Amino acid sequence: MSTRNIRPSYTWEQAIEILRSDPKHRELIFDAYLTEDLGDNCRRFSASHEFHESLDLLNRHMPGFKTVLDIPGGNGIATVAFAKAGYDVTAVEPDRSSQVGSGAIAFNLNREGLRAVIVNAFGEALPFADARFDVVYVRQGLHHASHLTRMISELSRVLAPGGLLLAAREHVVDDYGKSLRRFLDSQVDHQLYGGENAFTLTDYRNAFSNAGLVTVVELSPYASPINMYPNDQTSLRHKILNSREGKILRLFMSANLVARIGWWRLAARKVPGRLFSFLLRKPI
Numbered sequence: 242m243s244t245r246n247i248r249p250s251y252t253w254e255q256a257i258e259i260l261r262s263d264p265k266h267r268e269l270i271f272d273a274y275l276t277e278d279l280g281d282n283c284r285r286f287s288a289s290h291e292f293h294e295s296l297d298l299l300n301r302h303m304p305g306f307k308t309v310l311d312i313p314g315g316n317g318i319a320t321v322a323f324a325k326a327g328y329d330v331t332a333v334e335p336d337r338s339s340q341v342g343s344g345a346i347a348f349n350l351n352r353e354g355l356r357a358v359i360v361n362a363f364g365e366a367l368p369f370a371d372a373r374f375d376v377v378y379v380r381q382g383l384h385h386a387s388h389l390t391r392m393i394s395e396l397s398r399v400l401a402p403g404g405l406l407l408a409a410r411e412h413v414v415d416d417y418g419k420s421l422r423r424f425l426d427s428q429v430d431h432q433l434y435g436g437e438n439a440f441t442l443t444d445y446r447n448a449f450s451n452a453g454l455v456t457v458v459e460l461s462p463y464a465s466p467i468n469m470y471p472n473d474q475t476s477l478r479h480k481i482l483n484s485r486e487g488k489i490l491r492l493f494m495s496a497n498l499v500a501r502i503g504w505w506r507l508a509a510r511k512v513p514g515r516l517f518s519f520l521l522r523k524p525i
Contacts, residue, residue: 256433286318306375317346397452412439424514454521
């Protein structure tokens with residue numbers, strides 16, 4: 242399967258600098274926690290419904306966990322959030338840059354007076370002993386794997402028996418032809434650096450199974466605040482009710498019924514690149 246359809250012209254850091262400089266992409270950069278204000282990115286993510294729902298989900302299924310592997314660490318938003326919450330965090334990030342890589346993670350940790358281990362590596366070859374972590378947290382990272390099965394096998398290897406892998410907000414497509422092309426064509430960052438990708442649900446599930454992981458929860462689009470961001474239930478309800486179709490339906494139906502119909506329609510759409518999240522356990 243092909244994971245790239247264009248030759249990259251810029252690095253990831255250069256692509257973000259270009260998007261930051263263009264006012265029409267301001268909202269995209271803000272929602273992606275990629276603004277130049279590294280501290281604000283971390284503060285907003287730590288306070289987000291998405292992070293708190295992720296933390297609640299992990300604690301419900303593994304109360305008392307202590308060690309967390311955050312991969313890819315990116316600019317440090319999740320590493321800082323877990324460290325502030327009192328966990329022993331290790332961040333893995335191959336990019337060393339000061340804006341979108343391990344340099345940014347170090348800056349954010351120092352600014353907050355927090356500690357975490359930062360390692361420059363790729364998910365397909367992790368430099369850790371077996372059974373090292375209670376939790377592996379992957380936010381929007383599996384779909385960037387150069388070899389999905391190998392990466393998930395490595396994540397499983399470093400999980401302690403009984404440990405949890407939370408793969409949050411992974412892009413899903415229906416096939417590696419038209420569906421993947423439609424998704425990649427819609428990603429403005431991909432046009433610059435060529436690094437976006439997505440897999441089918443079948444391939445994600447098979448990779449988890451091949452790594453010996455057992456599914457605890459599979460969250461479909463709009464099933465959780467984790468997948469809804471930058472929206473939430475309130476903002477989505479507002480958009481449904483104030484859409485053209487919503488306004489027409491409200492002439493004949495109650496707002497609650499219109500909202501339920503709109504929610505069902507959103508959940509049923511098979512948009513290329515739609516977001517799924519997966520919570521998996523390594524058997525004891």
